[in-house]
Amino acid sequence: xxxxxxKIIYILTVCFLVSCNSNTSIxxxxxxxKDNDKLIGLDIDPGMFVSLKEGASQESVDVLASIGKxxxxxxxxxxxxxxxxxxxxxxxxxxxxxxxxxxxxDLESLFxxxxxxxxxxxxxxxxxxxxxxxxxxxxxxxxxxxxxxRVTGDNIDPAKIIxxxxxxxxxxxxxxxxxxxxxxx
Amino acid sequence: MKTIYTLIVLIFAPFLVxxxxxxxxxENDDEVMSVVVTxxxxxxxxxxxxxxxxxTMEYFEVIDQLNDLKVYVTKNTKTSDKMKLVxxxxxxxxxxxxxxxxxxxxxxxMIYVKEGVNDxxxxxxxMFIWNKGDGSQRQGIIVSLTxxxxxxxxxxxxxxxxxxxxxxxNNAKKNK
Numbered sequence: 001x002x003x004x005x006x007k008i009i010y011i012l013t014v015c016f017l018v019s020c021n022s023n024t025s026i027x028x029x030x031x032x033x034k035d036n037d038k039l040i041g042l043d044i045d046p047g048m049f050v051s052l053k054e055g056a057s058q059e060s061v062d063v064l065a066s067i068g069k070x071x072x073x074x075x076x077x078x079x080x081x082x083x084x085x086x087x088x089x090x091x092x093x094x095x096x097x098x099x100x101x102x103x104x105x106d107l108e109s110l111f112x113x114x115x116x117x118x119x120x121x122x123x124x125x126x127x128x129x130x131x132x133x134x135x136x137x138x139x140x141x142x143x144x145x146x147x148x149x150r151v152t153g154d155n156i157d158p159a160k161i162i163x164x165x166x167x168x169x170x171x172x173x174x175x176x177x178x179x180x181x182x183x184x185x
Numbered sequence: 186m187k188t189i190y191t192l193i194v195l196i197f198a199p200f201l202v203x204x205x206x207x208x209x210x211x212e213n214d215d216e217v218m219s220v221v222v223t224x225x226x227x228x229x230x231x232x233x234x235x236x237x238x239x240x241t242m243e244y245f246e247v248i249d250q251l252n253d254l255k256v257y258v259t260k261n262t263k264t265s266d267k268m269k270l271v272x273x274x275x276x277x278x279x280x281x282x283x284x285x286x287x288x289x290x291x292x293x294x295m296i297y298v299k300e301g302v303n304d305x306x307x308x309x310x311x312m313f314i315w316n317k318g319d320g321s322q323r324q325g326i327i328v329s330l331t332x333x334x335x336x337x338x339x340x341x342x343x344x345x346x347x348x349x350x351x352x353x354x355n356n357a358k359k360n361k
Contacts, residue, residue, distance in 0.1 A: 110226035
C-alpha cells in the first residue's frame with residue numbers, strides 16, 4: 001500500500017515538474033518580469049480610471065466587472081541618444097522570449113502585422129461563444145522598444161462593451177491616466 | 186489493432202485540418218511586410234457593429250462573411266520573384282479562375298477567384314501584383330481573401346481598409 005502511494009506521488013511530481021518546465025505561461029512571464037529592473041511593469045485596475053455614474057444600469061456594472069486587470073510590460077530603447085549594444089541585445093532576447101511565450105500559450109490570433117523592424121500582434125482567448133477571457137497585444141519597433149499588454153477578464157462581451165460605451169453611464173478620470181503616464185515615462 | 190489506427194488518426198488529424206497556408210513562409214521573411222487578419226477577428230468585429238447608417242451596416246455584413254485576409258508586400262527582387270512562383274503554383278493547384286489580368290508598363294495585376302454560390306459571390310479571391318521594374322519600382326504584392334465574398338461590395342471595404350490594389354478590384358467587378 002505504502003509502495004503504491006509512493007509511486008503515485010512520484011508520478012504526480014514528475015508530471016507536475018514536466019508540465020511546469022515545458023512552457024512559461026503568460027502569467028509566469030509577467031510575474032518574472034516584475035523582478036526585472038530593466039523592464040517597465042505596470043498593473044492597472046480599470047476601476048481606477050473608470051467609475052460608473054449614479055443610476056447606471058446593471059448591464060454597465062456587469063461589463064465593468066467582467067474586465068479584470070490590465071498588465072503591461074514594456075522596454076524602451078530610446079532613453080539616451082545612443083543605444084548601447086547591451087540594450088539592443090537585451091531587447092532582442094526579451095522580444096524573442098515573449099514571442100515564444102505567446103506561441104506556446106494556445107491563443108487565438110486576431111491580427112498580425114509584420115515588417116522588417118516593426119510588428120504588432122493581437123491575440124485572445126475565448127471563453128465560449130464569442131466571449132473573451134484574455135486579450136494580448138504585443139508590439140515592437142526595433143528603434144523604440146516593445147510593449148506587451150495583457151487584459152484578463154471573465155466572459156468579456158465585446159458587443160456589450162460597445163453598448164455601454166455608447167450609453168455614457170460612466171466617467172473616465174483623465175487626470176489619473178495622465179498621472180500614470182507621467183510616472184512611467 | 187483498430188485502437189492503434191484510431192489513435193494515429195486522432196494524433197494526426199489536427200495537423201491535417203490546420204494545414205499551413207503556402208503563403209505563411211512570407212510572414213517570417215524580413216523583406217516582407219505582412220498583415221494577417223483571421224476569421225475570429227472578423228467575427229468579433231461584426232459583433233462591434235454599431236446600429237447606424239446603412240453604409241456602415243453593409244460594411245459589417247461583408248466583414249461577418251470573411252474568413253481570412255492576408256496581405257504580403259515586398260520590394261525585394263528575390264522575394265518578389267519567389268512570390269510570383271508561389272502564387273502561380275497556388276493558383277494552378279487550387280484551380281482558381283482568372284477574373285482579371287492587367288498589364289501596364291512593367292506592372293502586372295492578376296486577380297483570381299474560386300467561384301461561389303452565384304455570380305456575385307466568390308469563396309476565395311487572390312490578387313497578385315508584380316512589378317518587374319528596377320530599383321524602387323520593383324514590387325510584389327499578394328492579397329488573399331477567403332470566405333463568402335460579395336464582389337459588388339468587397340472593393341469598397343478593401344479600399345476602406347487601405348489594402349493595396351483595391352482600385353483593381355473595383356475594375357474587376359465591372360469587367361465581369
